[in-house]
Amino acid sequence: MLKDMKYQEIPPTTLLAPLPCALVTSRDSDGKPNIFTAAWTGIVNTKPPMVSLSVKPSRFSYHIIRESGFFCLHPADKAHVRALDYCGVVSGREHDKFKETGLKEMDIGMPCPALDGLPVCLGCEVRSVTALGSHDLILGEIIKVFVRQDLMDDKGGIHLEKGGLVSYSHGLYQELGAVLGFFGFSVAREETRKRRMRAFSTAGNG
Amino acid sequence: MLKDMKYQEIPPTTLLAPLPCALVTSRDSDGKPNIFTAAWTGIVNTKPPMVSLSVKPSRFSYHIIRESGFFCLHPADKAHVRALDYCGVVSGREHDKFKETGLKEMDIGMPCPALDGLPVCLGCEVRSVTALGSHDLILGEIIKVFVRQDLMDDKGGIHLEKGGLVSYSHGLYQELGAVLGFFGFSVAREETRKRRMRAFSTAGNG
Numbered sequence: 543m544l545k546d547m548k549y550q551e552i553p554p555t556t557l558l559a560p561l562p563c564a565l566v567t568s569r570d571s572d573g574k575p576n577i578f579t580a581a582w583t584g585i586v587n588t589k590p591p592m593v594s595l596s597v598k599p600s601r602f603s604y605h606i607i608r609e610s611g612f613f614c615l616h617p618a619d620k621a622h623v624r625a626l627d628y629c630g631v632v633s634g635r636e637h638d639k640f641k642e643t644g645l646k647e648m649d650i651g652m653p654c655p656a657l658d659g660l661p662v663c664l665g666c667e668v669r670s671v672t673a674l675g676s677h678d679l680i681l682g683e684i685i686k687v688f689v690r691q692d693l694m695d696d697k698g699g700i701h702l703e704k705g706g707l708v709s710y711s712h713g714l715y716q717e718l719g720a721v722l723g724f725f726g727f728s729v730a731r732e733e734t735r736k737r738r739m740r741a742f743s744t745a746g747n748g
Numbered sequence: 749m750l751k752d753m754k755y756q757e758i759p760p761t762t763l764l765a766p767l768p769c770a771l772v773t774s775r776d777s778d779g780k781p782n783i784f785t786a787a788w789t790g791i792v793n794t795k796p797p798m799v800s801l802s803v804k805p806s807r808f809s810y811h812i813i814r815e816s817g818f819f820c821l822h823p824a825d826k827a828h829v830r831a832l833d834y835c836g837v838v839s840g841r842e843h844d845k846f847k848e849t850g851l852k853e854m855d856i857g858m859p860c861p862a863l864d865g866l867p868v869c870l871g872c873e874v875r876s877v878t879a880l881g882s883h884d885l886i887l888g889e890i891i892k893v894f895v896r897q898d899l900m901d902d903k904g905g906i907h908l909e910k911g912g913l914v915s916y917s918h919g920l921y922q923e924l925g926a927v928l929g930f931f932g933f934s935v936a937r938e939e940t941r942k943r944r945m946r947a948f949s950t951a952g953n954g
Contacts (some may be wrong), residue, residue, distance in 0.1 A: 549854075549869070549894040552906075556797045557868055557893055559823055559908050560915045560924055561790060562764050584767060584790025586802045587880040591762045594800050594885075596792045617765055620928060627934040648755075662763055663755070674793040674887070679800075681880070687763055688755040700758075702765050702918045709766045709915055709924060712908045714948075718766055718915060719925030722826060728833040742920075 560709030560716065563626055565616040565645070566595065568606040568654050575647055575655045577639045578603045579630030581710040582677060583615065591684040593666055596677035602634040604678070611668045612653045613682065616660040620706040623715050650686060661705035663688040703742065766915030766922065769832055771822040771851070772801065774812040774860050781853055781861045783845045784809045785836030787916040788883060789821065797890040799872055802883035808840040810884070817874045818859045819888065822866040826912040829921050856892060867911035869894040909948065 561581040569575045582596035593615060597604045607613045618626040625643035632639065640647065647655040648663075656663040666682030673679075693701050708715050721742035727735050767787040775781045788802035799821060803810045813819045824832040831849040838845070846853065853861040854869075862869040872888030879885075899907050914921050927948035933941050 548864075548897055550897055550900055552893050552895055552904075554797050554890045554893055556791045556794055556890065557870060557895070557906070557908075558768050558770070558789065558791050558799060558821060559868075560766055560768055560913055562766055564764070582791045582793075583764065584792075584800060585762045585764050585788045586790075586800055586885050587788075587883045588762055589882040591760050592880060593764060594790060594792055615764060623928045624934045627929055627932065631932050631935050658754075662765075664763060674798060676795040677793045679792050679887075681885075684760045684762065687758050687760055689758055689763070691754055691756055694756055698758075700763070700918060702763075703920055703922065707766055707917060708928060711913060711924065712906055713931045714909055715928045715930070716909065717925040717928055718917065718922045720923050722829045722914060722921045722923055723833055724921070725919045726833065726837050728830045729837050 557712060559711035561711070562617055563708055563710040563715065565618055565622070565626060565629055565657055565660065566603065566607075567614045567616070567647075567657060568603050568610055568612065570606045571609065575640065576603050576606055576634040577629045577643075577645065577657070578634065579618075579626050580615075586681060592669065593664065593682050593684060595666075595680045595682060596674070597680060598677055599673075607668065607680065608671060610653050613666050613668070613680075614650070614652070614654045614656050615664040615666060616657050617662055618708050619661050620708060620717055622660060623708050626708065627715065650688060652686060656688065659690075661690050661693055661702065661707065763918060765917035767917070768823055769914055769916040769921065771824055771828070771832060771835060771863055771866065772809065773820045773822070773853075773863060774809050774816055774818065776812045777815065781846060782809050782812055782840040783835045783849075783851065783863070784840065785824075785832050786821075792887060798875065799870065799888050799890060801872075801886045801888060802880070803886060804883055805879075813874065813886065814877060816859050819872050819874070819886075820856070820858070820860045820862050821870040821872060822863050823868055823911075824914050825867050826914060826923055828866065829914050832914065833921065856894060858892060862894065865896075867896050867899055867908065867913065
């Protein structure tokens with residue numbers, strides 16, 4: 543069926559990649575903040591802007607997010623890849639992840655704390671929670687967005703490509719590399735394509 | 749509030765990155781296949797393995813997926829970045845995207861066709877459709893997975909890091925770069941960490 547046996551069928555598994563990997567913060571009713579790491583997250587709607595965040599009900603942050611109704615998502619950069627991994631493998635039940643990673647809270651006027659130093663913070667309000675099996679799917683509306691000043695230009699343009707963002711692919715954290723194109727490049731006029739791509743030829747990756 | 753004004757607040761927007769970018773295939777009741785590009789996709793559950801796929805109801809593929817109940821997701825690689833962009837900017841109503849991109853169908857025993865040559869194919873069955881505003885959120889169970897043989901080793905290990913996968917970040921397609929770590933590296937013994945990381949020191953990116 544598959545010509546030349548170029549493909550191998552494997553049992554159904556979550557082999558979509560690359561995925562975002564984000565540090566997710568919340569605060570419980572006693573005021574205690576927590577952090578965990580999520581790759582089962584993505585964009586699900588543009589207007590209003592909404593994210594998905596899937597969490598196992600056994601995770602310490604799960605009930606905090608359900609009860610408080612808020613969380614902040616921070617796509618991680620290279621400088622925080624160790625903290626990113628650590629916050630995904632230990633539990634806030636036994637660990638003070640702020641103390642152990644050195645991550646600092648930042649007040650953005652929401653019930654959940656933001657993390658100081660990360661490239662972007664998406665402040666989200668829970669809209670629905672749906673049990674799917676191993677995970678519950680939390681849909682959140684993005685209600686506040688903060689971008690680190692060094693990733694913005696004078697005209698308000700956002701340059702995430704300078705943020706050194708990290709992706710998650712089948713168990714590995716990988717940095718982002720060269721810019722291959724922009725949305726619409728395949729139908730852009732040659733001059734437009736060249737002019738826009740020139741801006742990325744010298745862009746570093748964090 | 750934000751110390752040293754290190755951050756700038758911007759209006760709420762879909763600034764999560766990097767996102768996967770996938771070629772999504774489906775087949776209508778007349779047997780005609782279509783392709784479109786999605787970055788509003790992600791993993792939402794592990795057991796059973798499930799994906800989210802958000803689609804504007806005005807898109808040509810939307811009704812085909814709803815009516816047929818199946819779609820295939822193909823995370824794109826560098827070799828297909830032009831096709832990836834093209835399938836996101838033109839509509840199957842006016843264009844034969846298979847002919848125009850040169851992409852070829854491959855039969856995997858599902859109602860939706862797979863694309864020959866892409867690193868991975870996730871064959872999905874629709875489980876629910878929920879209107880969120882601009883987009884409808886389609887949840888699909890991953891029921892078949894195919895991996896290109898050159899990305900698998902003799903022991904059944906999958907090496908997506910050799911697949912040259914492409915991410916989508918705020919309007920830009922970026923290739924994946926160096927492997928920074930593996931899940932659990934921050935708590936792994938030093939010898940384990942070094943041994944596992946050695947495997948990636950020479951790994952190219954497609």
